[in-house]
Structure formats: C-alpha cells, structure tokens
Amino acid sequence: MERIKDKSSMIKDMTPKLVSGEFVFITSEYEDVDIDLLKQSKATFAEEEGLSLVVDLELARDRGFDTSQIMRCITLEVYSDLEGVGLTAAVANALAENNIPCNVVAAYSHDHAFVPSSSAQDAFEILTDLQKQATISDKPN
Numbered sequence: 001m002e003r004i005k006d007k008s009s010m011i012k013d014m015t016p017k018l019v020s021g022e023f024v025f026i027t028s029e030y031e032d033v034d035i036d037l038l039k040q041s042k043a044t045f046a047e048e049e050g051l052s053l054v055v056d057l058e059l060a061r062d063r064g065f066d067t068s069q070i071m072r073c074i075t076l077e078v079y080s081d082l083e084g085v086g087l088t089a090a091v092a093n094a095l096a097e098n099n100i101p102c103n104v105v106a107a108y109s110h111d112h113a114f115v116p117s118s119s120a121q122d123a124f125e126i127l128t129d130l131q132k133q134a135t136i137s138d139k140p141n
Contacts, residue, residue: 001079002079003079003080003081003082003084004078004079004080004081004084005080005081005083005084005085006084007084007085007086007087007090008134008137010078010080010084010086010087011086011087011090011130011131011134012131012134012135013078013131014076014077014078014080014087014091014127014130014131015076015077015078015131016074016075016076016077016113016124016127016128016131017074017075017076017077018072018073018074018120018121018124019072019073019074019075019112021056021057021072021073022056022057022070022071022072022117023042023054023055023056023057023070023071023072023073023114024054024055024057024060024065024066024067024069024070024071025052025053025054025069025071025103025114026052026053026054026055026060026065026066027047027049027050027051027052027053028050028051028053028065029050029051030050030051033051033053037053037055037059037063038053040055040056040059041053041054041055042054042055042056042073043105043107043112054071054105054114057070069116070116070117071103071114071115071116071117072114072115072116072117072120072123073112073113073114074112074113074114074115074120074123074124074127075110075111075112075113076091076110076111076112076113076127077110078110078111079109079110080110080111082106082108087111088104088106088111090130091104091111091113091127091130092104094126094127094130095113095115095123095126095127098122098123098126100115100116100119100122100123100126101115101116101119102114102115102123103115113127
C-alpha cells in the first residue's frame with residue numbers, strides 16, 4: 001500500500017471511522033502493569049512518570065483506574081506516511097474550532113483521534129465534513 005505524505009491528499013483520503021466502544025487514558029507504575037493489561041491496551045507510551053495506556057472503559061473500571069474522562073476513538077483510515085505533515089494539525093484545528101478536545105495517537109498505519117465520548121458524534125461529523133471539503137476543493141473547476 002502506498003503511504004500518503006501530501007497534506008491535502010491525507011485530508012482528502014482520511015475517511016474517519018468512529019470506533020465502537022469507549023476508552024480511557026490511564027497511567028501506572030511499571031511494576032504494577034501485568035502482561036494481561038498490556039495485551040488488552042489499545043496503546044501504550046512510556047513516560048518518566050510511568051506507563052500511559054489507552055484501555056477499554058470496562059477494563060479500567062474492573063482494575064480500579066480513574067474513569068472520569070471517557071473517550072471515543074475516531075480512526076483516520078488513510079495510510080499516512082510517518083513523515084507526512086499537516087494531518088494531525090488539520091484534525092486538531094477543526095475540532096478545536098468547535099471546542100472539542102482531541103488526543104491524537106499516531107500509529108504505524110493510521111492516526112487515531114480520541115475525543116470525549118459526549119462529543120464523539122459531533123467530532124465524527126466535523127472530520128467527515130473536513131474530508132468532504134478537501135475533496136471538493138481538490139476538484140478542477
């Protein structure tokens with residue numbers, strides 16, 4: 001598959017998908033994280049303060065983690081190049097203009113925008129509109 005690097009092409013082809021389920025960001029001391037929690041996590045990142053994980057809401061509740069900030073995930077299905085510039089900024093700006101917080105996790109194949117669960121449908125529609133506008137502006141007159 002071809003990875004896309006051009007900003008307008010990344011936006012035009014981003015195809016947002018609202019992922020089912022709800023998630024929370026948690027942090028834990030390294031020695032408190034077992035292999036089962038790691039295997040079930042959606043994402044992890046090692047920070048000086050501990051291991052940050054994105055996990056399913058119910059798993060976090062079962063493990064006694066703080067679940068006050070419930071998120072939904074919108075996957076951008078474009079295969080953006082790791083050196084592509086502008087997709088994350090365009091997504092964050094479009095959501096910020098509508099007062100929707102966004103935490104983007106860039107993975108190897110796709111970018112994933114985590115937004116508050118209560119704003120997920122609005123965020124999905126905003127990103128879908130952003131893609132449509134990029135497609136319209138890309139067409140010759």
